Amino acid sequence: TCVQCLGDGNTSLQKLATSIVFFFCLSDVSCNSVEQKIYVELNNTVPCVRLLNATHQIGCQSSISGDTGVIHVLESEEDLEWPLSKGPNPPYMVLLESSLFTRSIMMKMKNESNRVAGVAVVVPNTSPPEFSPHTTCPNENTGVYSDNYGPNLAHCNTTVWNPRGNGLSYEEFDFPVFSLKEDNETEFIKQCYLDHNRAVNGSAPQYPLCAMQLFSHMHAVTNTPTCMRRNDINFSINPEMVCDPLGDYNVWGSIRPYNDTVFGHKENESVVIAAARLDSRAFFWEVSTGAEGSVSGFVTLLAAAQALREVTHEAPPTRNILFAFFQGETFDYIGSSRMVYDMENGKFVIDLDNIHSVLEIGQVALHSGNNLFLHSDPVSRRNNTVNDVVKNLVNNLQSSTAGLGFLLVEPNVSQPLPPSSLQRFLRAQPIPGIVLADHESAFNNRYYESFYDNAANLNLTYPSDLSPEEQLEFVTHTAESLTDVATVVARALYKQAGGDESRVNTIKADPKIVTQMLYGFLVSSNNSWFQAVMAPELKNILKPSPPEYYVGVAMSSTPTRLVQYLLANLTGAATNLTQSQCQKPDELPNESRQMYSYLWVQGIVPPNSTERDSFCVRASVRLTKAVSPAFELGEYASKDYSTWTESRWKFIKARIFLVASRDLEMLTLGVGVAVLFTSLLVTYFISTKADVLFSSTREPASAAY
Amino acid sequence: MNLERLPNEEKLTLCRKYYFGNVYNVCVWGFAFLPFLWLVNVVWFFKEAFVKPTYTEQLQIKTYVKCSGLGFLLWVAVLTTWITIFQHFRAEWGEVGDYLSFTIPLGIP
Numbered sequence: 110t111c112v113q114c115l116g117d118g119n120t121s122l123q124k125l126a127t128s129i130v131f132f133f134c135l136s137d138v139s140c141n142s143v144e145q146k147i148y149v150e151l152n153n154t155v156p157c158v159r160l161l162n163a164t165h166q167i168g169c170q171s172s173i174s175g176d177t178g179v180i181h182v183l184e185s186e187e188d189l190e191w192p193l194s195k196g197p198n199p200p201y202m203v204l205l206e207s208s209l210f211t212r213s214i215m216m217k218m219k220n221e222s223n224r225v226a227g228v229a230v231v232v233p234n235t236s237p238p239e240f241s242p243h244t245t246c247p248n249e250n251t252g253v254y255s256d257n258y259g260p261n262l263a264h265c266n267t268t269v270w271n272p273r274g275n276g277l278s279y280e281e282f283d284f285p286v287f288s289l290k291e292d293n294e295t296e297f298i299k300q301c302y303l304d305h306n307r308a309v310n311g312s313a314p315q316y317p318l319c320a321m322q323l324f325s326h327m328h329a330v331t332n333t334p335t336c337m338r339r340n341d342i343n344f345s346i347n348p349e350m351v352c353d354p355l356g357d358y359n360v361w362g363s364i365r366p367y368n369d370t371v372f373g374h375k376e377n378e379s380v381v382i383a384a385a386r387l388d389s390r391a392f393f394w395e396v397s398t399g400a401e402g403s404v405s406g407f408v409t410l411l412a413a414a415q416a417l418r419e420v421t422h423e424a425p426p427t428r429n430i431l432f433a434f435f436q437g438e439t440f441d442y443i444g445s446s447r448m449v450y451d452m453e454n455g456k457f458v459i460d461l462d463n464i465h466s467v468l469e470i471g472q473v474a475l476h477s478g479n480n481l482f483l484h485s486d487p488v489s490r491r492n493n494t495v496n497d498v499v500k501n502l503v504n505n506l507q508s509s510t511a512g513l514g515f516l517l518v519e520p521n522v523s524q525p526l527p528p529s530s531l532q533r534f535l536r537a538q539p540i541p542g543i544v545l546a547d548h549e550s551a552f553n554n555r556y557y558e559s560f561y562d563n564a565a566n567l568n569l570t571y572p573s574d575l576s577p578e579e580q581l582e583f584v585t586h587t588a589e590s591l592t593d594v595a596t597v598v599a600r601a602l603y604k605q606a607g608g609d610e611s612r613v614n615t616i617k618a619d620p621k622i623v624t625q626m627l628y629g630f631l632v633s634s635n636n637s638w639f640q641a642v643m644a645p646e647l648k649n650i651l652k653p654s655p656p657e658y659y660v661g662v663a664m665s666s667t668p669t670r671l672v673q674y675l676l677a678n679l680t681g682a683a684t685n686l687t688q689s690q691c692q693k694p695d696e697l698p699n700e701s702r703q704m705y706s707y708l709w710v711q712g713i714v715p716p717n718s719t720e721r722d723s724f725c726v727r728a729s730v731r732l733t734k735a736v737s738p739a740f741e742l743g744e745y746a747s748k749d750y751s752t753w754t755e756s757r758w759k760f761i762k763a764r765i766f767l768v769a770s771r772d773l774e775m776l777t778l779g780v781g782v783a784v785l786f787t788s789l790l791v792t793y794f795i796s797t798k799a800d801v802l803f804s805s806t807r808e809p810a811s812a813a814y
Numbered sequence: 815m816n817l818e819r820l821p822n823e824e825k826l827t828l829c830r831k832y833y834f835g836n837v838y839n840v841c842v843w844g845f846a847f848l849p850f851l852w853l854v855n856v857v858w859f860f861k862e863a864f865v866k867p868t869y870t871e872q873l874q875i876k877t878y879v880k881c882s883g884l885g886f887l888l889w890v891a892v893l894t895t896w897i898t899i900f901q902h903f904r905a906e907w908g909e910v911g912d913y914l915s916f917t918i919p920l921g922i923p
Contacts, residue, residue, distance in 0.1 A: 173921060328920040338909065339918055351920060 151294055151321075151763040154229075155393040157286040159327035161336055161352060162441075163745065163752040167278070168327070171227065171285035175324040178202030178226025179768065180302045183209055193221045197313045200226035202321040204289075204298065207233050207240075212275040219282055227285040227323045229763075231295055236565060239555035242277040242392040245269050247558075251441040251751060252532040254525050259488040262525035268550045270527050271557050278392045278558065285323040287763055288393045288560075298765060305767065316770035323763050328352070329756035334745040336754060352754040353662035356736035357436040359444045360387070360673045362414065362680055364421045364430045364606075366704040366729035373455035379428045380459055381606045383598070384445070384469040384530050385410040386438040387668050389658040391560040398563040399658040400631050401554040405474035405567065405591065407434055407672060408626045412595035415679035416618040417603060426608035428465055432680075434672050435530050436735040437660040439558060441751030444735035445530035449537050450750075451733065461534070466498050466605060467542035468506075469531045472554055473594050474567050474587060476547035479515040481594065483507075484546060486531070487523045489539040498541035502605055506543065509600035509613070513593045520549050527552075545598065563655070564631040581628045581636045588624035595623065626675070630668070631655050639671065641713045642678040645723070648711065660735075662755050673730060677708050681728025691725035705729055817862060826871040829859050833878040849889035852882035 159168035178200045181192050186209065192201035203218065203225060210230045218225045246265035254263035261267065289295045301319040308314050329336035329352035336352035363380075385406040389399025398404075414432050421430070437443025451457040473481065483503055490496040507517050526532055531542040547553055556562040567587045571580045595618035603613060629639045635651040643651065647670055650656075656667040684707075686694065691709045694700035700707070705727045712722040739750040746752070795802065817825060832855040856879055863872060863879040904911035905923040912918060 170921065326921050330921060330923050335908070335912075338912060342912060342918070347917070349920065 148764045148766045149297070151289070151298075151765065153290045153292065153294060154287045154763045155396050156323075156325040156761045157282070157288075157392060158325065158394040158758070159329060159756040160355075160440075161329055161331070161333045161754050161756065163333055163739075163747060165281070165332060166330065167281050168756075169282045169284065169286045169325060170327050171323055171325045173326045175322045175326075176200075176202075176226040176285055177320050177322040177768065179318045179320050180204060180298065180306055180765070182299060182302050183214075185209070186211075186214055189214060189217055191308075193217065193224055196224075198318060199224040202227050202229065202323070204229045204231065204302070206231055207237055210240075212277055215277060215280070215282070218284075219280070222283055225284055227287070227321070228282075229298075229321065229323075230286065230288045231291055232288050232560065233291050236556065236561040236563075239273045240559050240561055241271055241274045241555070241557040243271055243274045243390075243558035244276045244279055245271050245274040247271060247274075247439075247528040248441055248532075250748070251446070252526075252528060253486070253488075253535040254532075258536075259486075259525060262488070267522070268524045270550075270552055272551050273555060274557065278390065285325045286393075287323055287325070288396070301765060316773065317767040319765060320768040321763065321765045325758065325761045327756040327758050329754065332746075333752045333754045336756070337740075337745045350757055352756050354736055354740045355437060355440050355660050355662055355751075355753045355755055356443055356734070356740075357388075357660050357664055357666045358669050358673075358732040359436055359448055359735045360434040360669060360676060360730065360732055361448075362432045362676045362728065362730035364417065364680075364729075365425070367458040368703050369458065369731060370703050372457060374460045375458070375463055378459060378463045379465040380431050380463050381428050381465050381602060382431050382433055382467045382534075383410055383413065383602055384433045384435060384467060386444075386530060387434050387436045387658065387672060388439050388660045388666075389562065390439045390558050391659075393560065395657050395659045395661065396560050397558070397657060397659045398560060398631070398655060399558070400562050400564055400567050400569075401472050401474050402557055402562050403438075403658055404627070404630045405472055406470040408623060408630060409473055409591050409595045409598060410434070410470050411626060411672065411675055411679060412592060412618040412623045413599040413602065414676060415622055416595060416599035416616050418680050420603060420608070420612050420616055424609040424612050426603060426606035428606040430602050430606050431459070432676065433530075434669075434676075436666065436669055437737075437751070438530055440660065440753040441737075442530060442533045443660065443737045443751045443753070445533040446750050447735050447738055448733065449533050450738040450741075453537055457733070461538045461540070464534070464540050466502050467531050467534055467540055468502065468598065468602060468605070469529050469542065469544045470594075470598060471527060471529055471544050471546035472552065473545060473547050474591060475553040476515065476590070477553065480518050480549075481515060482546055482549050483517055483519050484524075484526050484529075484544040485519070485542065486526045486535055489535055489541070492539055495539050495541045499543065502541065502543050502601070505604040506545070506597065506601040509597045509604070511614075513597065515593065517545070517597070518549075524550065545594075564627075567627075567631070569627060569631055577633060578637060580632070581625055581638060582621070584620050584624045585627065588620055588627050591627070592618045592620040592623045622679070629671070634667070634671065637713070640711060641721075642674050642710055643671070644674065644709055645711050647674075669732070673732060674708060674710065677706070677726050677728035677730040678710065681705075681708075681726045681730065684725045684727050686725040686727075688723070688725070694727075700727070706731060817858070822869050822871045825859070825862060826874055829855060829862075829875050829878045832858075833882050849886050849893075852886040852889075855879060855882035856886060 157169040159166055159170055179198045179202065181201045182204045183189065192203055201224060205228060207230060218228065247270060249264050256263065305317065305319040306314050340350050342348065386403050387407055389397040389403045391397040410432060435444030438445060448457065452460045483506060485499050490499055503519060510517055526544055527546060529544045531544055534540045554562065556566055569585055569587050571583055575583060596616065599616045599618060600613050603616060625638045629636055632655060633653050634656050635653050639651055640648060650667045650670060658668055660666060688709055690697060691707045694707045695702050708726045709723060710726055712724050714721050737751040739745060739747040739752045832851050859875055859879050863876040
């Protein structure tokens with residue numbers, strides 16, 4: 110039975126009305142539409158959206174016609190009494206400063222949600238001392254540790270990785286939560302509150318009051334199996350998609366190319382995998398910067414790949430090295446679980462038996478005390494073969510730090526691996542592996558998976574008098590320390606792959622490349638270097654702000670593309686092919702699209718010229734789909750794989766306006782209804798007495814029909 | 815259509831048609847169980863059946879009106895019960911509820 114058709118009808122009528130008004134405003138009449146006089150639209154807001162997994166829904170939901178509430182600027186936690194119990198004009202829209210955006214305040218509002226219409230959080234430019242909305246034990250159910258594997262290590266029993274986590278991102282709120290920047294709009298809102306909503310000397314504030322309306326109606330409910338089922342129903346008149354699985358592409362590249370059409374086990378092929386993650390998240394939708402959480406790791410790996418390019422051409426090592434960048438790791442290891450699934454089912458160029466060892470780069474930018482730590486899995490190391498390979502890898506790593514000023518140390522106690530893609534490989538098979546990180550036990554990152562994990566978290570500062578181009582080239586402290594880490598990683602990988610020992614000390618990562626990458630990924634992606642390495646048709650994804658690291662559902666995330674092209678430029682070779690040859694390289698004798706990918710990149714602008722020097726890069730860099738195997742298999746309630754989906758919505762907006770008291774509204778309605786009935790009565794009486802009132806010439810009564 | 819103008823046999827035919835549900839010769843076998851046609855029957859022919867002075871066809875018209883009225887009330891009872899149950903329990907029925915629904919509201923269970 111149809112329940113929501115009325116709602117849709119209203120919006121389309123409203124749209125018709127506003128479009129008519131807009132049309133009249135466009136023609137040369139200076140008109141102030143009534144809507145503009147009432148509402149002030151808020152433009153720089155970011156909503157919190159609903160995400161669903163196999164069993165739960167998290168995030169925020171508003172009602173279909175928006176939630177309206179009287180604005181209340183919260184001054185302290187005790188002031189919560191006003192919106193939750195004492196205030197006379199519920200529901201309230203609570204405006205929070207970031208210092209008050211804590212778990213206790215949000216949970217109190219969640220419990221009294223019939224008096225809270227929504228929450229707006231003002232995000233300042235400077236970060237609070239610590240804030241992490243993620244859980245204390247990230248990805249605890251999809252890692253390798255469970256009741257069957259290292260039960261005393263599971264669920265962070267030995268080490269709590271993210272002790273500052275307050276778990277807000279994984280709570281469900283049935284009111285909308287928006288974030289506002291600290292700018293003129295927020296000042297306007299606070300001024301509106303001070304003018305109208307302040308209680309004077311304990312008496313209730315008088316109407317009209319300043320109110321805010323937030324629209325963020327999410328279509329999906331309950332959990333992923335429900336929303337995927339509703340996606341598929343063909344029977345209804347207007348089939349609507351309500352949710353989409355999270356996912357994007359993984360980027361991988363190798364020193365020796367693989368034929369992209371030959372999948373499965375390769376005889377006598379032994380591969381060292383170097384892995385890093387690409388994505389991050391925050392409480393609000395899509396604004397994730399992930400500086401320490403993910404950028405530090407993949408920038409280091411890209412720099413190591415570049416450092417290895419020359420030496421692996423001149424003196425190739427015996428084993429192949431495969432660089433893998435996984436997307437979606439934040440949401441229960443989407444990318445790495447998909448790659449492991451592909452390897453297990455013969456859909457990838459190698460399979461799990463071809464893997465010799467894994468070196469993963471975790472969070473590496475905040476090392477205090479000049480030590481980095483090598484985490485390994487104690488359960489798999491009980492096996493002697495695995496233990497020997499791990500010890501060998503540890504030796505290779507530790508001996509690579511010669512002359513670099515820091516040490517690589519194994520943690521003192523036997524503790525599990527931190528949340529890392531290596532855990533998904535271990536779930537399939539005991540593979541020797543090490544996770545390199547700057548934390549011995551709990552994360553050093555005080556803003557794990559939050560919108561404050563940005564350039565400032567890494568102390569990425571530039572002298573104030575530099576232009577953007579000069580900032581791009583300026584080698585920061587952070588860049589130097591990450592360069593050293595990249596050098597160590599490159600040397601260790603080369604040794605691990607059986608390379609020539611005498612050449613190890615020639616491997617050095619380039620600080621200029623590291624600092625340019627840090628600038629591009631954390632400050633501004635629209636810089637000259639990124640423009641030079643990207644394809645012409647993709648140059649619109651470069652913006653003056655850093656890219657967003659949220660994995661998203663559109664399969665077109667900016668970091669994936671950037672890392673793909675950077676890896677191609679840094680490990681591949683520039684060729685002489687023309688643009689048309691670059692698109693069809695198979696026609697040439699020595700080129701093969703099965704072995705390499707050919708990317709046409711913009712190139713730099715030479716001095717004294719306006720045309721870009723575009724060229725064709727040949728690299729063994731590929732993209733593979735990073736969508737959870739649960740969606741391939743149709744097991745939407747899977748406990749083994751990630752089942753995260755993001756809800757769809759129609760529109761999201763916020764506006765403020767003055768709201769009148771309910772009594773005034775009812776009075777206006779009553780007067781209107783009374784006028785209607787009075788006019789009906791008057792008309793009836795006039796029509797019955799028409800011949801008396803309007804008696805002029807008598808006309809014969811015409812035949813009625 | 816003004817019933818005043820029709821001769822009585824035609825009124826009877828019309829009432830019968832509405833009762834059997836073959837107004838536009840759509841349903842040859844009639845008895846199409848159409849509750850709204852029965853409601854129309856009751857409302858339209860009520861005056862003819864019960865208020866007007868007796869005439870030959872009035873008895874048959876009365877029967878048709880009574881039967882239509884009963885059928886309509888029965889339909890109302892059945893539909894009201896089903897609609898109440900469905901609206902109340904659709905969310906709990908999960909999969910079955912979704913497959914029975916013609917349109918599913920967005921954003922609420």
